[in-house]
Structures are given as structure tokens and as C-alpha cells.
Amino acid sequence: MHKSYDEYKKILELRLNPKRYYHSLCVADEAYRLAQKYGADTKKAYLCGLLHDITKNVDEKEHRMIFEKYSIKLNEIENSAEKLWHSISGSAYVKFVLEIDDEEIFDAIRYHTTAKANMPLLSKILYLADFTSKDRDYDDVEVMRKLVDISLDDAYKYALSYTVKDLAEKNCAIHLDTLNAYNEIMLKEK
Ligand code: DGI
Ligand code: FE
Ligand code: FE
Secondary structure, eight states, rough: OOOOHHHHHHHHHHHHHHHHHHHHHHHHHHHHHHHHHSSHHHHHHHHHHHHHHTTTOHHHHHHHHHHHHOOOOOHHHHHHHHHHHHHHHHHIIIIIOOOOOHHHHHHHHTTTTTTOOSSHHHHHHHHHHHHHSTTOTTHHHHHHHHHHHHHHHHHHHHHHHHHHHHHHHTTTOOOOOHHHHHHHHHHOOO
């Protein structure tokens, strides 16, 4: 980490709209809290929370430029769902532009939207902090907040189930990383 949290916050404030900036601060606080509770690196968790949505307000044209610059190829599902782009571009931004050379942080940001099979602890924490941060409001948010304080793995399972159901109800294509994460957990139960 080369910059202070305040310096990263200044960069974020320039790149994000006020609501998304506030969301990032809330996810950072929640990721810190979960890291403390579940024995992950609190500084890395806070930084992941701050930076995870850093390219969320980037438009399609700039996104295409980022993918071109870093030779990132999107698959068919990614191409069809713009919402999946910011975790791919965001992890590249954090690595190449902010020069944060840390594989754990890269992985957490890269998979914060879809999750994947074999999620490392820090990645799970960011994934869940994005669901339970204090700015969040969706049908099951209170259930998720209760669960995350009892068991990280139960909360992770619930979050994946909720996401798969929600996407299916909305007739959205489901990314293979999401399905692999979901199947891994459901197979463990058997
Ligand atoms: O960036 P945030 O809003 O804080 O949260 P996020 O990065 O988890 O993004 C959530 C959005 O991503 C939500 O609108 C659903 C979408 N999404 C997540 N997984 C998939 C997906 N969309 C598709 N089509 N397929 C997925 O597997
Ligand atoms: Fe996101
Ligand atoms: Fe987010």
C-alpha cells in the first residue's frame, strides 16, 4: 500500500458519484469489522472495501478502452451483462493504475460481484460486506446481517442462493463463476 486511506478516498471521490462513494465507505467499514471477527487482515479488508467499486461509474466507452489496454477478453456472458464489467476493470485499475501489487486484494475485487469456487477468506469477506454494509437495503438484508455475525460460511451460502434465485427470477444469464461457487457449496452439503 503506497497511499494513505485519505488519499485513496480523495481518488474515489473524484471517480464515483456521492451515493457510490458513500457505499464504498460503508463496505470498507463492514469489511474491516468482518476481518476482525473472522481473522483476516483488517487493513487489506478495509482497502478492498474502499476500492472494490472504483470503476462502477465508468461508461461503456471507457470500459472498452480499459479492456483493450490490459488485453482483457470478455466471454459471452460478461459481454451481455454490463454489471459484471466493473469487477473486471476495477481489479485491473487497482493493480495497474494504483499499482497495488497484492494478489489477495486483486482476487477479492476481481470476484466481488460473481464470487467463484474456492474463494479465499478475504474475497469472501469483501463479497459479504458488499451485502451487509449499512447503506444496503434489499428484501433479505436483515437476515443476511444476522447470519454474517453467526457464520461466514452460512452467510456466504445464503448470499449465493439469494443471488442465483434473484437472477433467475429476472431472467438474467448467470455467470459460470457464480454457478461454480453455488455448486461447490451445495455439493459440500451432501
Ligand atoms: O457493485 P454493487 O452494486 O455494489 O454490487 P455487485 O458488484 O455485487 O453487483 C451486483 C449486480 O451484479 C446485480 O445487479 C446483479 C449483477 N450480477 C451478479 N452476478 C451476476 C450478475 N448479473 C448477471 N447477469 N449474472 C451474474 O452471474
Ligand atoms: Fe460491485
Ligand atoms: Fe459494491
